[in-house]
Amino acid sequence: MDKQIILKNVDFIYQPDLPSEKQALTNVSLEIENGEFMAIVGKTGSGKSTLVQMINGLLKPTLGEVTVGDIKINNQTNNHNLSELRQKVGMIFQFPEKQLFEDTVLKDVAFGPINFGDDEPTAKTKAIKALSIVGVSKKLYDRSPFELSGGQMRRVAIAGTIACEPQILILDEPTVGLDPNGKNEILKIIHQLNEKGVTIIMVTHDMDVVAQNANRVVVMNKGRVSSDSTPRELFANPELIANNSLALPDSVQIYYDLVHDGIQLSQIPLTANEVVEQITQKRSGVK
C-alpha cells in the first residue's frame, strides 16, 4: 500500500526555552495511507490540532520528521519552501468562514489557486468546479460572501480549499455551529471527495460522525497517540472512551444498555440500521 503521510517520532514544543514552554506532541509516529478517512479525537488540548498542523507545515516538528509524499519536513525546513506541500495538503480550520475577505464569492474561492501559481482563467475554472462540488449555485458567484447565510459561507470557505485540488484534506471540526442539515451537507461533500480518492483527516468531537464516516480513528491524549484503530474497535473499549472525555455514539450506547440487560449482540452497531439488523439477526438465532 501507498504510505502517503509518515510521521516518525515527532515531538513538538510550543515556545521552547521560555517559561511558557509547552510540550504539545511526544513521540508521535503514524502512517497514513492514500485514500483513508481518518478521524482524530481527544480532549481539548490533547494535541489534535497541533498534530494536523504538522502535516501541512504550518508547524514544524521540534524533533523527528514528517514525510508527505516525497516532501520531508523537520526542524531544518525553510518556511518559504512549503508551497508545494501546502497545495498538496488542504487545510480547513474551525469556522473557516473567518478566512473570507474578497468582494465576490468567485474571487475568494480563486484566491488559493492564484497563490499557488495558476493564471486567472485557470484559477476561475478551478473555483467554479469547487463551488459546484460544494453546491453553491451560480447565482451567488458575484455576490459578496458576507451576504450569504452561515451554512453557505461555510461552503464557500471549504470551496476555497478544494479549489486548490489537494490530495489530502485536513478538517478541524468542520461542522461546529451549523444546523443539522448544514452539517449533513458538509459531511456528504467530504464523503464524496474521499470517494474520489482524496485522503481525509478530520479532527472532531462528534462520535456519531466518527462512527458513520471514518475507517480509522486515532485518539490523542496528552500529546501522545493513545489508540489507533477502527471506530468499532475503539467503541469496544468504553473505558478508553470515558478516560478521554469522549461520548459513545447513540447506537453504541444502546448496545451497552442491552449488554447491561444481559443481551449480547454479535457486533457493535454503528448506525440505527445496524441496530435493527443485529436485533433481527439475534432474534432469528434465538428462535
Next chain:
Amino acid sequence: MDPIIKVSNLSFQYDDEDASKILDDISFQCEKGEYVSLIGKNGSGKSTIAKLIDGLLAPQTGTIKINDIGLSSHENDREMRKSIGLVFQNPDDQFVGATVASDVAFGLENRAVPREIMKSKVEVALKKVGMWDFRNEMPSSLSGGQKQRVAIAGAIVLDPQILILDEATSMLDPLATKQIHEVVNKLNQKQNMTILSITHDINVTAKSDRILALNDSKIIFDGKPSVFFQKHELIANMDLELPFSEKLRQKFIDTGYDISDQYMDDEEISQWISKLF
C-alpha cells in the same frame, strides 16, 4: 396565574435588510418554571425573539409582557431586564471584566449594588455553575465551556426569573454542552427558574417541557417534545434531524416490528428491545 412571558401578535423586520418579515404575527406564552425550547433553522428569527423579549430590539407591532408588565418605554426595558438573564452564543463576546469574579459582578455594578452584597452574590452564582475555583482567572484562559458557565453565572447573579439561552452551546463540544445543560436543568428544577432555550440541537430539547418551533417567520408547532418528535415531515422541512431513538423506532416500524406508536427516549427504547428476548 398569569404567564411569566406573554407574546401577542408580534411582528418584526429589520429595516436595512431586504424587506421580508423575520417574525410574522407570533403569539405564545411561557408559564413560571417552565423549560421551553425554541427551535428553528439558522436565520429563522430565533435570536430576534430573544432580543425582543429582553428589550434589546423594539417590536414593530404586537406586545410582549413579562410578569404582566408591558414593554413600551425605555425605562421599562431596564426594569424588565432585571427579571431576565441572557446568555449568548459566542463565549468570547460576553466578557467585560478582567477576572471571572469581576465579570460576574458586572451586572451588579450596573445596578450600583454595594460591594459587600456583590461579593456574596458573586460567590453564590459562581458556586452554582461550578466555577468558584476559577474566580481569579482571566476569562481568556478558560475553555469555551467554562466561559459559558461564567456567562450563566453573570446572568443568574441578578436573580432573574427567566433565563434565555441563545444557542449558548452551539460552539461547544459535546461534553461541555452536557455540562451546561446539567447546570441549566438544575436551575430550572431547584430554583423554578423559567428557561427559554434557543437551539437547533434537537437532542437537547428532549428534556424540555415544551417545544416552540419557528419556521418561515411563524410558529408552526407548540407542544410537548414527544409529540413534536413524531412529526417527521415537519422536522425534515425545518432542516432538523430526528432524535436517534426516534430514528431507531422508525427503522423498527419499517422492518415490520410491532412497536409503540409513541415517542420513546433512548432508555425506553432499549428497555423495549430487552423485552423482545
Next chain:
Amino acid sequence: PLSIKGLTYIAILMAIEIVLNKFQFQTSYLEIGFGFIAVAFIAWWFGPFWSTIVAILVDVLTSIINGYGFFIGFTFSGIIAALIFSFAFYNQGKVSWLRVIVAVVLITLIVNIGLNTLWISVMAHTSFFYYLPLRLVKNIIMIPIQIIILYILMNNKTIQHFKPNVFK
C-alpha cells in the same frame, strides 16, 4: 454622547490597534506596525475627540504591555496622527484616494519622520541627524503599502456596512 455600540467599537478598535502595532513581518527589519489602520477608522467614524483620547490611551497601554518606558513625545505624535486622520476622514461617507494619500503622506512626514525621529534622538541624547537617514528610507518605503491597505479597507463594502450601526 456615545452609544453602547460606539463604546464597544472604540474599545475593539483600540485592541486592534495595540495588536496590529505589535504585528510585524518576521522576516522584515522594517519595524512598522499596522495599528494606524485602526486609528484611521476611529478618526473616520468617531472624530477628533475620541481619536485623541484613544491615541493617549493606546500609548499608555502599549508602553505598559510591551515594557518600553513611557515618553510623552510619542503620545504627542499619536495625537497629531489621530488629528490628521480626523481632519482627512471624519464625516466622510466615502473616502477618496486623494484623502488617503494626503493623510498618509502628512503623517509619514510630520509624525513618523519628523516628530518620532526627534523623540528618539532626545531619548537617546543623540543628534537628530544620526537617525534621520535610516528612518527616512524605511518610512518612505512604507507609504505606498499604507495607502493601498487603507484605501482598500475603507472602501470595503462589508466593513462599511458596520458603520451605520456605530451611532444610534
Next chain:
Amino acid sequence: MLLRGVKPILWLIIFTVLIQILFGHGGTVYFHLWFISITSLGIINAMMIFVRLLLIIIIATILTITTSPSMIALGVETILVPLKWIKVPTETIGMMVSIALQFIPTLIDELDDIMNAQRARGVDFGKGKLIKRAQSLVSLIIPLFISSFRHAEHLADAMEARGYSDEVKRSHYQLVAWTKLDWIALLFMILLTVVVVLVRS
C-alpha cells in the same frame, strides 16, 4: 516575557550605544580614524544611556508582571478622574480600556488563526513584491476587522442585556484602596528624587 518586551527596541539600544561609542567626543581619545573616534567620555555616555534604557524596560516589565489588566484599567480610570471637571467621560473611558485589554488575547488568537488559514491557501507573508505584500496583508486585516466588529456588536448587546448604561451610577467590585504600602512606596520615591537631585547638583 522580558525578552519579548526588549526585542522591539533592541535595535534602538544597540544603534544608540554604537553611535555614542563611535562618534562620541571628549575625554581621552583611544582610537581615531577619519570621522570615527572612540573616546572615554563617549564610552561613559554610551554606558549611561544603556543603563537608562535598561532601567525603563525593567520597571515597565515589573509593572506588567505584578499588575493585572483590570488593575491597570482601574488605574487609568483613577488617573483620569480630574478630567471629569472638563466633562471628559472617565467612566466610559475606563470601561473602554477594560474591554480593550480583555480582547487583546482574543484578537491575537484570531489573527493567528486567520494567518494560518491564509497560509494554507498559499499566502506567503513577508515575501514578494510590494503589491503582493499589501494584498497578503489585506487578506489578513479584512477578516480581522469583520470578526472584530461582530464581537463589538455582540458585546454591546451582552452589556445592554446585563443592564449597562453610562447614564446611571455604577458601583465597583474591584477596589483600589490606598494602603500603608502605598505610603511607603510614595515616601521612598520622594526620598529617591531628593537624593537624585542633590547628587546631580
